[in-house]
Amino acid sequence: MTDSRSRFTLRLMAAAALLGLTASAHAVTVVIGGGAAEIALRVGATAGTISTVTFAPAAATAGTGALVLGTTNAAAGSAQAPNFGTACAANNVRIWARARAPVAATRTATLQVNSSGNLTSGGNSIPFTDFGWVTSAGTEIASANFSGSATQTLMTFQNSNEVSVCLRFQFLNTTIYPSGAYTGQLTFNLAMP
Amino acid sequence: MRALAFLLIIVASQGALSGEKLDDAGSPRSRVDTTVRWLHTNEGLTTPELINAMVATVPNLEFRLDTSRYVGKKARIYLVVPDFMPGLRSPSGLRVEWKTRGAFLAGSALPGTRALVYDGTIKLPSMHEALDLSIYLDARYFERGLRFEPRFEIDVLP
Numbered sequence: 001m002t003d004s005r006s007r008f009t010l011r012l013m014a015a016a017a018l019l020g021l022t023a024s025a026h027a028v029t030v031v032i033g034g035g036a037a038e039i040a041l042r043v044g045a046t047a048g049t050i051s052t053v054t055f056a057p058a059a060a061t062a063g064t065g066a067l068v069l070g071t072t073n074a075a076a077g078s079a080q081a082p083n084f085g086t087a088c089a090a091n092n093v094r095i096w097a098r099a100r101a102p103v104a105a106t107r108t109a110t111l112q113v114n115s116s117g118n119l120t121s122g123g124n125s126i127p128f129t130d131f132g133w134v135t136s137a138g139t140e141i142a143s144a145n146f147s148g149s150a151t152q153t154l155m156t157f158q159n160s161n162e163v164s165v166c167l168r169f170q171f172l173n174t175t176i177y178p179s180g181a182y183t184g185q186l187t188f189n190l191a192m193p
Numbered sequence: 194m195r196a197l198a199f200l201l202i203i204v205a206s207q208g209a210l211s212g213e214k215l216d217d218a219g220s221p222r223s224r225v226d227t228t229v230r231w232l233h234t235n236e237g238l239t240t241p242e243l244i245n246a247m248v249a250t251v252p253n254l255e256f257r258l259d260t261s262r263y264v265g266k267k268a269r270i271y272l273v274v275p276d277f278m279p280g281l282r283s284p285s286g287l288r289v290e291w292k293t294r295g296a297f298l299a300g301s302a303l304p305g306t307r308a309l310v311y312d313g314t315i316k317l318p319s320m321h322e323a324l325d326l327s328i329y330l331d332a333r334y335f336e337r338g339l340r341f342e343p344r345f346e347i348d349v350l351p
Contacts, residue, residue: 027216027217027218027219027220027223028217028220028222028223028224028254028256028342028343028344029223029224029225029340029341029342030225030226030227030249030254030326030328030340030341030342030343031224031225031226031227031338031339031340031341032227032228032229032249032328032330032335032337032338032339032340032341033226033227033228033229033337033338034228034229034335034336034337034338035228035229035230035231035247038231082239083238083239098238098244100231100244100245100332101332102229102247102330102332102333102335102336102337103332103333103334103335104245104332104333104334160241160244160245160332160333161244162238
């Protein structure tokens with residue numbers, strides 16, 4: 001009985017020795033930290049050009065609610081190749097956004113527009129709530145009007161993704177304003193907290 | 194009968210291993226920290242693979258392998274990329290490429306595979322090799338703090 005136990009003990013030691021040959025120390029570990037998330041936004045023309053949209057309401061229909069479609073300067077709706085390789089229809093503004101971050105579908109990118117300002121001409125002003133848009137290409141931003149908020153949300157999407165829409169801006173023309181050349185600026189903000 | 198069963202277990206354990214791990218405890222750096230960056234920054238990212246492609250580089254990662262038990266023997270040494278690693282949600286989310294600064298072979302490997310880096314006679318009791326690693330990641334499956342532990346295995350040839 002004693003001999004039998006002893007042999008078994010020896011076998012265990014032999015096994016441990018054999019396994020020990022394949023359990024050598026492991027010394028090198030590469031720890032990969034997270035890279036920065038990335039967002040990119042294009043509104044209108046590329047290369048830093050500020051696109052303009054011009055509205056020319058006719059005196060005869062002023063304040064009637066007859067929509068006045070805007071016209072854009074060149075390249076406001078140019079293609080965003082290769083994923084959006086076709087230019088928007090004439091007088092549309094392209095909005096393109098990309099948001100990347102690890103891990104898939106864990107962060108949400110939000111595009112907002114600040115329309116809290118007014119268009120002004122001398123001492124007169126027109127609120128941005130008198131303007132809206134029709135979405136002519138893309139689905140991420142629905143047709144709507146500006147709310148006058150500094151943080152009106154236009155769309156959200158999850159990482160990592162790239163989206164683009166074409167918008168045709170319009171003047172709602174529900175109020176008669178003093179004549180003049182009114183100008184104002186909208187600011188679009190893309191964030192991915 | 195009991196002894197026979199015991200021997201079979203030992204044999205099966207050995208057969209499940211691809212090779213013997215080489216001790217790399219003498220390597221100069223036990224931990225190397227790096228950060229990942231986006232591989233493509235242009236706007237032509239047409240597929241999820243392109244938009245999610247990231248890379249982390251580790252230049253001059255030095256390994257000192259204890260080959261004292263194999264001096265004079267013909268052997269093959271492999272770099273092994275583990276199947277699983279903390280911070281990687283899918284084995285398909287990582288690929289490792291390396292260039293070498295010594296006698297080892299350049300190559301690449303996926304998680305759960307190994308690649309030949311040396312084929313010949315072991316001449317020294319310690320082999321010192323430096324690799325330039327490029328670790329390609331798919332951001333969909335990557336979590337920061339990923340821990341990649343490359344190891345080396347040796348097969349002694351008859």
